[in-house]
Amino acid sequence: MNPSGKYDFRQFQEELAALDRQAAESTPAAKAPVPVPVPAPVPAAPKRRGRPPKVDPLAGAKVEFEALRVRHGLTVADVVSWFPAEEGIAYLQALIAASEPKPRRRRKTDAPTDEAGSE
Numbered sequence: 001m002n003p004s005g006k007y008d009f010r011q012f013q014e015e016l017a018a019l020d021r022q023a024a025e026s027t028p029a030a031k032a033p034v035p036v037p038v039p040a041p042v043p044a045a046p047k048r049r050g051r052p053p054k055v056d057p058l059a060g061a062k063v064e065f066e067a068l069r070v071r072h073g074l075t076v077a078d079v080v081s082w083f084p085a086e087e088g089i090a091y092l093q094a095l096i097a098a099s100e101p102k103p104r105r106r107r108k109t110d111a112p113t114d115e116a117g118s119e
Contacts, residue, residue, distance in 0.1 A: 069079055080088040
């Protein structure tokens with residue numbers, strides 16, 4: 001205690017420093033604790049704008065069906081016979097469309113037409 005009879009903050013700091021010195025003298029050089037690296041936070045995914053992407057509800061079934069077709073060596077005729085008539089036709093059309101190359105896009109011309117300027 002100090003002369004005024006109060007326990008002040010400076011005295012508290014001095015006593016803590018004395019305890020630290022005693023602990024340092026009594027123990028040989030102790031290793032400093034290694035700080036554990038904190039993983040960086042994962043950035044949040046940006047919010048999509050506009051329309052949500054189209055989801056095919058039969059995508060999983062189509063993948064499984066294609067795997068079965070390949071595994072058992074089925075022909076197109078075998079596959080189409082399993083579908084109802086409308087779906088069989090749609091399946092054939094999808095196969096044909098996938099095998100054909102897409103048409104090339106033509107370049108648009110900025111030349112004025114006679115329709116707009118002739119009076």
